[in-house]
Amino acid sequence: EAGVAQSPRYKIIEKRQSVAFWCNPISGHATLYWYQQILGQGPKLLIQFQNNGVVDDSQLPKDRFSAERLKGVDSTLKIQPAKLEDSAVYLCASSLRADNSNQPQHFGDGTRLSIL
Amino acid sequence: AQSVTQPDIHITVSEGASLELRCNYSYGATPYLFWYVQSPGQGLQLLLKYFSGDTLVQGIKGFEAEFKRSQSSFNLRKPSVHWSDAAEYFCAVGASDGATNKLIFGTGTLLAVQP
Numbered sequence: 001e002a003g004v005a006q007s008p009r010y011k012i013i014e015k016r017q018s019v020a021f022w023c024n025p026i027s028g029h030a031t032l033y034w035y036q037q038i039l040g041q042g043p044k045l046l047i048q049f050q051n052n053g054v055v056d057d058s059q060l061p062k063d064r065f066s067a068e069r070l071k072g073v074d075s076t077l078k079i080q081p082a083k084l085e086d087s088a089v090y091l092c093a094s095s096l097r098a099d100n101s102n103q104p105q106h107f108g109d110g111t112r113l114s115i116l
Numbered sequence: 117a118q119s120v121t122q123p124d125i126h127i128t129v130s131e132g133a134s135l136e137l138r139c140n141y142s143y144g145a146t147p148y149l150f151w152y153v154q155s156p157g158q159g160l161q162l163l164l165k166y167f168s169g170d171t172l173v174q175g176i177k178g179f180e181a182e183f184k185r186s187q188s189s190f191n192l193r194k195p196s197v198h199w200s201d202a203a204e205y206f207c208a209v210g211a212s213d214g215a216t217n218k219l220i221f222g223t224g225t226l227l228a229v230q231p
Contacts, residue, residue: 004159031217040223041223041224042120042224043160043206044221048217048218056218091159093160104162105219107152107160108159109157109159110158110159
């Protein structure tokens with residue numbers, strides 16, 4: 001079974017520029033998550049999709065972050081404009097369903113973003 | 117509010133020694149608990165999970181964890197550590213309201229293994 005795929009693996013941009021990350025979840029997984037992991041901290045949920053609908057974006061800084069999952073499969077996360085504090089690893093995860101906490105989440109290798 | 121505390125930021129053990137990583141959680145209902153491992157430059161890999169039943173759960177790579185409700189703890193253990201176990205370990209609690217499901221992570225424990 002192929003895992004969660006993310007690209008790019010690394011990205012370096014200057015502040016105020018824009019950047020986008022891509023995620024392809026495990027086939028058949030209805031739920032997709034984006035997490036932000038700042039150095040020295042655990043991952044923090046940014047947004048959760050169930051199929052192509054958003055079910056939780058309470059922690060997403062909506063003035064600069066946006067995400068979409070148009071066909072219920074792939075997803076993109078965008079930051080515009082980027083700030084220095086956005087330097088982090090952005091992890092994508094997927095699970096079969098979201099209506100039960102016992103569904104394990106499977107993580108991709110992440111995109112490491114550095115803001116200069 | 118739900119939270120997870122991992123009191124040890126960094127632990128060093130000798131290869132072959134036993135290991136215990138501590139995790140305490142705060143959650144109103146019966147928790148679903150997870151341990152993940154993260155090697156440098158990689159994503160998180162699930163080691164084991166607790167949902168219900170037997171409070172001692174076995175995971176991959178020889179790890180086990182014990183759920184203790186009275187202590188709100190879910191400590192990870194391994195009887196004999198290998199050099200390849202050096203990584204960062206995250207404890208997490210699953211928080212669900214029936215429609216959404218998210219993991220709340222601790223800050224992690226970085227494990228170093230010395231020869």
